Amino acid sequence: MLETFSKLMEYCTYCPRLCQSACPVAMTEGNESFSPWGLMQTLNQLRKGEIPLDSELAALSYKCLTCKACTTQCEHGNEIPPVLHEVRKEAVARELAPPEISGFLNKFHKHNNPFSKDLLQKLKNILPSKYFDMNPQTIYYPSCTTIAKCPEVVHDTFELFEKLKIDFVGVYPEAIQCCGYPLISGGMEYDFIDLAEVNFHALKKYKTIVSGSPACVYTLRETYKKYDFGLPGKVVTINEFLEPYLHNINYRLKKSMRTKLMYHDPCYLSRYLNEVSLPRELIAHVSGYQPMEFFDHGECTHCSGQGGCYSITSKEASDEIARRRLEEVVEKKVQTLVTQCPSCVHKFRKNSERLVVKDLISYLNDSIEGVKE
Ligand code: SF4
Ligand code: SF4
Structure with missing residues (x-):
């Protein structure tokens, strides 16, 4: 099941845990076993047949947001989520996945x-x-x-x-x-x-x-x-x-939209689809300003906590990840957070009462009055 990942797992095994601080799960849960290094140590034992796949090990494979923050810190470019997906697939097939996953599936159907x-x-x-x-x-x-x-x-x-x-x-x-x-x-x-x-x-x-x-x-x-x-x-x-429409069409802008805002890069937009500069360009285009940045932004962004089914199996910790991300917005005294992923919008709204959380499209729509005739 995991043989194709043997080289990746060996790299992790002998690594001085370079990506640990980038992993929101390990940092929030304070458990080294949930870090990319810890996960690969345990799953390498599974690969070698030293331990069996049981429900405890299956649950461990869900301790990941599939955010790929670790990949940006890894000099080998190791991708941890595909390894965990293999284990999750096997766990589901053998009915070893956490009960929240079967509950989710029943609801889904x-x-x-x-x-x-x-x-x-x-x-x-x-x-x-x-x-x-x-x-x-x-x-x-x-x-x-x-x-x-x-x-x-x-x-x-x-x-x-x-x-x-x-x-x-x-x-x-x-x-x-x-x-x-x-x-x-x-x-x-x-x-x-x-x-x-x-x-x-x-x-x-x-x-x-x-x-x-x-x-x-x-x-x-x-x-x-x-x-x-x-x-x-x-x-x-x-x-x-x-x-192309936003750059080539002559339209009227609302001046009142020039407020201080921060932009949060969603993992799937920045790391999976490599779209980092375009959202910022669009914000600057309609407001005249670059958005304020998180310390960890662009391809080094931190997950909102909602990704990879982690919010299904580790609800409390996933909310805590969102709250930790939002602390920086409060520290910088910003009242509007713009992002572009429905899961991030939902997660941040759920974990902040006073912040205005907007999807980028809503922000653009609010900023543009109409095309000049
Ligand atoms: S993913 Fe890369 S940086 Fe992280 S533990 Fe493995 S080898 Fe080290
Ligand atoms: S993908 Fe994200 S949550 Fe998963 S091990 Fe890497 S940093 Fe941690």
Whole structure:
């Protein structure tokens, strides 16, 4: 099961734990066994057959946000999440995964999303019917978490399209509104394959798929390929899609939006999709200012605590990770935090009462009045 990772694991075994301080799980839980080094020590023993895969070891494999912060600190570029995914898949297949994971799966199966809700109906309550009836070549894929937890982003995206005179984008109109990221992340591989196959047949007719959820873009663009469901059309982030319009169209800006703000890089946008400068450029373009930075930003960003099913199996610690991240915003006396991932928006809102947490698209929409005629 883990033989393909033997070299990586040996590097970790003899490493002086260079990435330990970058790991939010190890630092927050204060347990070296949960650090990348600690995880690889134990899983190397599993690889060599010195210890069995039991429920305790299965639970250990969920002590990771899959944030890849360790990779940026590692001189070998070691990627820890794929190792843990292998163990999670095996744990799920052998029914050894933590009970929270099987509970999650039961909930997921009710409406094919993690929220057990009819999200297509909710989407229809957010947007006018014209966006569902268009038969377009370009589609906006909202993401289940955006519809469930920050629906204003869907509304703001289409309002911004209207302001910029972008009239050819429809909304994804299918009953399944989840790309399957939570399934594959949690090791539920067979369920992911079933879902990805259905989504693939629904999505393959579009020339361009636009999403404001970095985890969805990565899953649809990269993970689907690994399972032979590579989509023929382009899958792009909302920033990639909007950039030419925002730079080339002459529009009016609201001056009142020039407030002090910080930008948080989501792990999937900065480290998985390498999109670091574009969000900052867009903020500067509409406000005239660069956003204030966290000490750990760009490709060295810290996770909000919501990633990789960690919030399902380690709820309290995952909230504590978010609160620690937000301490810096309070210290810098900033009242607006802008980011671009529905999981980060939800996590930060949940863990801060007084902070204004906005998705970048909502910020852009609030900043732009309309196109100059
Ligand atoms: S991931 Fe890299 S830096 Fe971290 S313990 Fe392994 S070898 Fe060391
Ligand atoms: S991916 Fe993130 S949470 Fe997982 S071991 Fe690396 S730093 Fe820690």
